[in-house]
Amino acid sequence: MTARQRADRLAGLAFVAPAALTVAGLALYPGLWVLWLSLQQRIPIFGITRFVGLEHYAFLGSDPRFWNAVRVTLVFTGASVALELVLGLVVALALQRQQVGRRLALSLLLLAWALPSVVTAKLFEWLYHPSAGLVNVLLGGRAFNWLGDPSLALPGLIVADVWRTMPFVALLCYARLLTIPPEVYEAARVDGAGRLATLTSVTLPLVRPILLVALLFRTLDALRAFDLMYVLTGGGPAGTTETLTVYAYRSLFQTLQLGFGAAIGVVIFAIVMAIAAGYLRALRREGLAA
């Protein structure tokens, strides 16, 4: 090892250590600590801390509120992500043909994505107002109680989430479309391919990999979503919008059962990691991820 190589190894350690220690101390360590926490009964206001093993997990197995939250989380994730991907792709394809006003179009598109999710929640709370909300007015003066009706609250929440995150998918697809060289379309035209044939056999196969990436990002984010439902519906009415994250938060900081709430957090953790691993395997098959 030359002097320079030795110096580089030292420099490498010195450069990486501060960031690595920060992430280790404030993300990885809490990530392990939560596992330990979930094995305890810990209720700070009564000064209770005792080891209970897997009791919380056993309880969750027969807890109807937990299974309802699992169902709500899956419905929310499935519906939001599916709508976002379809709409996002359509918008990206429209933007690809845009000749004038692309900057303005992108600004209008990204507006919804840029806002804090709490702002989105406040926007939609007012739009869904039973008597003065714009949504009911546009529906011809209906009086739907969007956020108070157990059958409407979850669809209402999904619409708000799609509004917020579709632009992200559209932007990713649009960026991919921009990198397709015009010659590819020229060749398709020479071969006599119509619009539909060009879309299905040229454009879509080229966008497919980035759609998978968007699918991964959006699925993980939707599973972890918290702000929007916590502020917009608070999990109500009657638990119809209570996702796992909201159930976990209420257990942690409202009923102050730190151990039990941690166990729900660990379940979310496990679901997210399992799905991430599955997707990564699929992406690797596509030759995308390293």
Place this chain on the structure above:
Amino acid sequence: MRAGLRAADVLVLVVLAAWATPFFWQVRTSLTPDAELLATARALPERPTLIHYRAVVERSVMPRALGNSLAVASLTTLVALALGLPAAYGIARLPVPGKGLLLLAVVGSTAFPQIATVSPLYLLLRALGLRDTWTALVLANTSFALPLLIWLLAGFIREIPLEVEEAAFLDGAGRVRSLRSVVLPLIAPGVASAALLTFLAAWNEFLFAYTFTATEASRTVPVALALFPGVFEVPWGDIAAASILASVPPIVIVVGMQRWLVRGLVAGAMKG
């Protein structure tokens, strides 16, 4: 043909403007006097007013919250860059022991759900006596921002040819000087977009801020907005004004600095 394309362009703009309607509607609400709030049929208020903005600025915690958010988001961006830039350089250029494992940890931690780490972090920050301080939020946000930041910056640094740096080494420059005066100027646009994404995420962050703050001493904008008080009825006009104020920095970033932001976002997704 040409006219047809024009019509399509206009259609796309109209549809996207319609998509942004919920925001524009909130702008309208923020300018509408209370007496007119229930008259939704009009597109614009009959007597527009700034009364809600005055109420928010003079009689709510929003000014304080805006200051807190500005401080927390700026400090998060600075700290994350100060820690992330050398780390990215180390990962891209230097023989760091255990690099593979390190990269795995970086990528893996981006998938961590905040809701899982929020309770241990709460206990940790409380034990350190940092509850209800800017420091707590800056630390938590930084740890969350670092993985993506390092990932992005390392990608930008790898794009620089090694020969560019070799020239500096021949002149006797060390790694630190090379990073500062050769690499940094070359990746400045990339650093800018990564910084904007970090600022945006810290400005919008809710769960940590909601959990680790207790008073207006450190409550950020999203928390103040979520807790916006109403005495007898919901003050929709005031809430609208407060949410518009909360949206100004993100909108400036996205609209004004679109190119840099889009570059960072796309680079992150392509590499991620």
